[in-house]
Amino acid sequence: MTIRPNNSDTDESFANSSRSKPDNTLQYMINLQKDLKTAADSLRLELLGIHKEIEEIKATVSVLKDSIEYLCDRKALEKPGDDTVGAITSGLDLLQKAPQHLRRTLQVMVQLNSATASQVARRTGKSRSLESDYLNQLERLGILSRKDxxxxxVIFVHERTRSEEADEENEENERNNDEDSTREKIQQMQQTARDARQ
Amino acid sequence: MKIISFHSYKGGTGKTHLSANLATILARKGFKTAILDLDFRGPNLQTLCGIESEVTINDLLFDPDLTGQDILVSFEDQYKIPLFAAFASTDFRKMGDIVRADKKQRQRSLKRILRLRDELSENGFDYTIIDTSPGVQMESIDGLVISDATCLVLKADDFDISGTKSMVTQLYSLLDSKNYVVLNRVVAETCPPEEGVWSSADLKLVEKFEKTIKDEMRMDVITSIPCFCEVAREGSRNIFSLKHPEHPFSQYIEKLGNALLKGL
Structure with missing residues (x-):
């Protein structure tokens, strides 16, 4: 920040007044007072500008904070496991994501969606303890998770029955509505920030 | 139940023809056999079998209420052998649905293919033969995943060795099945080979070619089937070995079947 008089003549008068200091102390004091007043006015204007900028930054931070909180709340409301939907989407995934010895178990899980080790063992013809071990290995690979x-x-592969189709459609509509309301809310917040700036 | 699939890198290698003929040979041996057409992008089995099926595997993949029983067509009465088939739809719209399938639908398709496999097994089928789409289409891989043996069909006169090698290296190395190469329509110097038996000069050439394939692909050539003019003339109008069980081509298919069953 540079403090300078708003009149370009002032520099010269200040220099002249300095030169005339020994001769005319009163004039010098008057000129000095004028210069200081001008500098103070300039400083006050500059501080007002800074204050306004700070207010704008505070309003923007507030909008960002609200947006982050809102998005965090939405994320927290999502069903656990939504991130892993699509872990196995095709036969190629079965081959690429699971080692050979786990593929039969994984195939059963793809068919059943959720199952205990005993249920899997009945389908594969292997022992329950072995299937339990295989399920745990698949869990560690991030392909399965455990229902608390x-x-x-549980594997996140969806079998769509007719009723689920309807549910899915409703969910899709809700999701679209949610997205619209999120967009609206953020737009409102942005408008608030703009208003605060003005 | 054991599953044998026929696959190739490029189209037009004779997968459908070989699948249908092998299924027929196995059924003639008394094995309850099903053939599944998973070649959704170029279905040809309906033409080969001379029928038009209203309910197809395409429907099964999209409709959770359908079961294997709804899509299987029996040839028991017609041919007096325990042969069954499930066809891919030739309806352009349904073919488009497969191509446009999203991630969720692909998951459902995989699940229903696995369910169909179990259903066939529970219904006492001894063998299922799968005819797949060429290349690395997702639905083909679904078929390969459930197979116990995979036959990579190469047409000897025209195949892309680098493309096929790349597919073998990247995909076949992941498969749990026993993988073989079937050389189809091998053109001999003396055409046609008498009674399907190679001349000594031709045999040397075929063996040399088989060795090249083995060295390049690191897969065994299970059989080399000569190009028979009679087979080419009949084309895709019928299942050749049903009509001509004594023909050398049918004998080759029988040998192929025996070799595959021995390896399973």
Whole structure:
């Protein structure tokens, strides 16, 4: 920040007044007072500008904070496991994501969606303890997860029945509505920030 | 139940023809055999079998209420052998649905293919033969994933060795099945080979070619089937070995079947 008088003649008068200091102290004091007043006015204007900028930054930060909180809340409301939907989308995934010894178990899980080790063992003809080990290995690979309430392993592959088709359609509509409301909310916040700036 | 699939890098190698003829040979041996047409992008089995099926595998993949029983067509009465087939749709719209399938639909398709496999097994089928789409189409890989043996069909006179090698290296190395090469329509110097038996000069050439394939692909050539004019003349109008069970071509298919069953 540079403090300078708003009148370009002032520099010269200041220099002249300095030169005339020994001769006319009063004139010198008057000129000095004028210069200081001008500098103070300039400083005040500059501080007002800074204050306004700070207010704008505060309003923007507030909008960002609200947006982040809002998006975090939405994320927290999503069903657990949504991130892993699509872990196995095709036969190629079966081949690429699981080692050979786990593929039969994984095929059963793709068919059943959720199952205990005993249920898988019945389908594969292997022992329950071996299937339990295989399910845990698949869990460590991030392909399966465990349902907290039942202890069943779950794979996120969706079988769409007619009722689920309707549910899915509703979910899609809700999602679209949610996205619209999010967009609206963010637009409102941006407008608030713009208003605050003005 | 054991599953044998026929696959290739390029189209037009004779997968459907070989699949249908092998299924027929196995059924003639008394094995309850199903042939599944998973070549959704170029379905040809309906033409070969001379029928038009209203409910197809395409429908099964999209409709959760359908089961294997709804799509299987029996040839027991017609040919007096335990042969069944499930066809891919030739309806352009349904073919488009397969091409446009999104991630979720692909998941459902895989699940329904696995369910169909189990259903066939529970219904006492001994063998299922799968005819796949060429290349690395997702639905082909679904078929390969459930197979116990895979036959990579190469047409000896025209195949892309680098493309095929690349597919073998990247895809076949992941498969759990026993993988073989079938050389189809091998053109001999003396055409046609008498009674399907190679002359000594031709045999040397065929063996040399088989060795090249083995060295390049690191896969065994299970059989080299000569190009028979009679087979070419009949084309895709019928299942050749049903009509001509004594023809050398049918004998080759029988040998192929025996070799595959031995390896399973």
């Amino acid at each position: 309430d039942t202890g069943k392993h």
